[in-house]
Amino acid sequence: MAGNDRVIVGVTGASGIQYAQRLLQVLGDQGLETHVVFSDAAFDVWRAELDVPCDPKKPDLKAFAGTDGKFLLYRNTQVGAPPASGSFRHRGMVICPCTMATLGRVANGTGDGLIGRAAEVTLKERRKLLMVTRETPLSLIALRNMVQVTEAGGTIIDANPGFYTRPQTVQDMVDFVVARVLDQLGVDHEVGQRWGEK
Numbered sequence: 001m002a003g004n005d006r007v008i009v010g011v012t013g014a015s016g017i018q019y020a021q022r023l024l025q026v027l028g029d030q031g032l033e034t035h036v037v038f039s040d041a042a043f044d045v046w047r048a049e050l051d052v053p054c055d056p057k058k059p060d061l062k063a064f065a066g067t068d069g070k071f072l073l074y075r076n077t078q079v080g081a082p083p084a085s086g087s088f089r090h091r092g093m094v095i096c097p098c099t100m101a102t103l104g105r106v107a108n109g110t111g112d113g114l115i116g117r118a119a120e121v122t123l124k125e126r127r128k129l130l131m132v133t134r135e136t137p138l139s140l141i142a143l144r145n146m147v148q149v150t151e152a153g154g155t156i157i158d159a160n161p162g163f164y165t166r167p168q169t170v171q172d173m174v175d176f177v178v179a180r181v182l183d184q185l186g187v188d189h190e191v192g193q194r195w196g197e198k
Contacts, residue, residue: 003089006033007185008122010115013041014097016134016159017049018170021064022178023096026189028062028069035083035090036061037074037114041099076113083118092128092185093118097159100135100142106154107145123152130184132177134159155184165193 007027011020020042027034038046043056052064061071074081082088095102095115105111106119106129122129131149133156135142146156157180161173172192179192 004091005031006035006088006090008035008037008083008090008093008118010037010039010093010095010098010102010118011042012039012095012097012099012102012115013045014099014134015045015049016097016132017042017045018174019132019134019159019177019181020096021050021052021066022171022174022191023094023181024061024065024069024071025067026178026182026191027187028065028067028071030187030189031070032091032187033070033072035072035074037076037078037081037083037118039076039102039113039115074114076115078114079117081114084114084121086121086125088121090122090127091187092130093122094130094132094181094185095119096130096132096181097134098131100133100139100145103131103133103142103145103149106131107148107152119154123149123154126153128185129154130157130181131155132157132159132181157181157184164195 046054161176167173175192182189
């Protein structure tokens, strides 16, 4: 599999799992091989925020994403899985949504678990790392961690929908953020509405 056809998606326990759900749907529809890692807390958020059944021991990613995509699922404890290796080629990694704790661990090179390890390897290999943070207000510590990740080559995408597109639904606001993620990954898409386009 060519690296350009692969994406890593880490899903952590921040509120906003709808962003991950929509991202996986689009990546699945595009036929990209998507390597997915859920933290334990992400399953708790899945159950709290969605009407999609969730069994953490055997999560149904196709039901979660609503598409028959090429998904490969790992437990966060699988630190020896392929995404943890620098030789694993991929288009980029997205942590969506990203907790402040995950941000802090990646910023300081202390990632525990597969999500953190894969993120650190992505940075050292100079591949794209996108962290979709969803927190407010932000502490000075969080802001400094964002700067550190950015200086190391990562990109912070705050889950902040714009309103110039006049969103009518929650899905419209989710699409606004997911479209920014897809743009950064270089994935062609028709998600959301671009400024000046109908």
